[in-house]
Amino acid sequence: MKKLINDPQDVMRESLAGFAEAHSEILKVSFFPVYVVRVDAPVAGKVGVISGGGSGHEPLHGGFVGQGMLDAACPGQVFTSPSPDQMEAATVAVDGGAGVLHIVKNYTGDVMNFEMAAELCQARGIQVESVIINDDVAVQDSLYTAGRRGTGTTVFAEKICGAAAARGYDLGRVAALGRKVNERGRSMGMALSPCTVPAAGKPGFELGENEIEMGVGIHGEPGRQRIPLRPVKELAAQMAEAILTDLPFRGGDRVIAMVSGMGGTPPIELYLVYRELDLILRARQIEVSRRLVGNYITSLDMAGCAITLMQADDELLSLWDDPVLTPALRWGI
């Protein structure tokens, strides 16, 4: 295992310490229990929006904490759910009196722990709503999931719910927007290489020299099938087809698109993927209204990428365009 780390047990906390130092004008980190929170939290009268999940997917979620997006994020150890006490402390820290939305990726541990945290917070008198993101079309059920896994659409939900909360929308309305985003978003990923959890010291799975995992999960969970490596034109078509037929997306739709690297894939390749996606969508008269190309949800050092598409409308585009100031997404400020 070749990684830029010290003791594998310290990866999450040490990386988080560097992250906190690097972005101290936007956020701060509590280490006992661990959560990332906006410097100016709680914002009085504003709905709080938080998320969380295992580490190893940076910038998700901590990189999306800041003005106009998340109020807090709870990182677990690498590929491990955060605990209810982290989520409870983060919820308390961001409650400005208008309640708190939990945005939860559909992994069994995350869902269970966020449910427990929601109950603990409600018992303290904090209103909590939850939105579950389950947008990954690759597989029904998986190693860590009942139902579909949650992935790229989470970034869209965090941006749009964050913008809605910043506008002063009430908790019910912010949560409804999160559900709307989830209903309209679909993702699929693929891996060229496995990833290595630092504490494990070896790759989580193996791929042949010319083999890829189509539909891989963000922890390296199995996808739909192992296939031989093909030109990116064919790989992008296969991912796009799975996504487009699922909703389904239709000619005339406007979409927000994301091509996210898995951590080990450089920008030059991600833009190649985006080009293929763009050609496919044009051919179907689907308009890409906004897009992100880069590392947004990684899987440690895995090489590969994921495509996410969301059917947009005027309301969602308007919220998307609202100002945001986070380590990973920033515009208008």
Place this chain on the structure above:
Amino acid sequence: MKKLINDPQDVMRESLAGFAEAHSEILKVSFFPVYVVRVDAPVAGKVGVISGGGSGHEPLHGGFVGQGMLDAACPGQVFTSPSPDQMEAATVAVDGGAGVLHIVKNYTGDVMNFEMAAELCQARGIQVESVIINDDVAVQDSLYTAGRRGTGTTVFAEKICGAAAARGYDLGRVAALGRKVNERGRSMGMALSPCTVPAAGKPGFELGENEIEMGVGIHGEPGRQRIPLRPVKELAAQMAEAILTDLPFRGGDRVIAMVSGMGGTPPIELYLVYRELDLILRARQIEVSRRLVGNYITSLDMAGCAITLMQADDELLSLWDDPVLTPALRWGI
């Protein structure tokens, strides 16, 4: 070779096509000859600022084209210098009557071709000044260089000269700022793994299972030494020491710092490097006034990172903070 590409010969142009599509509100791409240019170029009365170099280092340079930074960038084939006719066309495209600055990384081909382009442009009546960036402390001379290689400080020069040009400074003053940045900036990188040029199909060099290249160049050129992998604390200390003693940086200095991934290293590790750097600088009473942590100059899929430090002063910090709107750096807009 596992990459998200079609024909290896088409990588640069296809990736650039995706890049142009993804950022069409900021820039456009000319394909004959190839250059990336601000949508609103030329800006009348403003000094134009351009750069260029081989592809494979994205977001450098195209990702820094936009308001407040570069007016244009000339990408060559992967790890290959762009040609004088690209540079000439880009210079003509951005000349708003106040002359054009060429920011050139010190690689033999780049320097030679930019010199030739400058002469061609001057013959057309365009004022051209050049700034050579040679900030890499790892080695004197190298595979592609007489003297030191140019690397991370280029990003700082592009930001600061871009801001100065946007303020309306004249060509001499913008060029002087570029030279000041180069005098005050120092970099050093290291590789955990080699990178693979698509057209070559195999890694450009080899590293043992537990071996790293300290002081590696951004094309995988040899650095100072091959050493066994060590904890990031020690690797960061070794890079920082080489950088700090070179200028030298001193207690009381303020710096702009960058930890750039080489393309195959995920954010969780880059923040670990940043933490170590921050601790080292604090111990020496050097203040990090601004910083970047992410993929800014990559080397295709190489795993590893580079550290860049620049002595800042009020003038440089003020220009750094000016608004910028590019694919890779954005604030204040």
